[in-house]
Amino acid sequence: MPQLIRRAFFRRSVLEVAPDLIGATLLVDGVGGRIVELEAYHHTDPAAHSFRGPTTRNAVMFGPPGYAYVYRSYGIHWCLNFVCEPKGSASAVLIRALEPTTGLATMRRRRGVKDERLLCSGPGRLCEALGVTHAHNGLALDAPPFRLYARDGAIEVLTGLRIGITKAVELPWRYGLKGSRFLSKPFKPKA
DNA sequence: TGCCCGATTAACT
């Protein structure tokens, strides 16, 4: 039986937490799957929403670790983050892709697609599949509707450059599960 | 108040 992830898990640097979450299982109201792709954002990082200080939108990032930060992307999609590090450091991991395992029919209905690879492969797609909205902003990750199970068994984690940003593009803060078919985009092979 | 643009996606050519 996999171990439940509790809030203390997030009381570390986002750069330690992010690779540890690869292979973990995320469920929202019993629907979800295995985390196969993440990106780290840090308060000293110009690409992070928290870089310019606290605002109404990013307030949760400046609160305690172990909570969900949900924001609207391009006025259209929702994106889900987990707040990390001790309170005030304003770091978070963006959940970018899941391998769907639980509640496939629900996810297909919400997404309007049949192909499993299109259900949760992308930050906006997985929020739609799991029913994550602004209503989840600020909720604790170790209480309903969230459930998080630690990775069970050995895996290999890939690292690479983050996607879709224009600042601090050189930081290798994207993490992925090696060999997964459910990544939002392939990782560049090692040179 | 007005303007620009984004941690995206899907539907194009």
Place this chain on the structure above:
DNA sequence: GTTAATCGGGCAA
């Protein structure tokens, strides 16, 4: 490969 959709945040005035 390119581009429209769509809107709130952040910053200048």
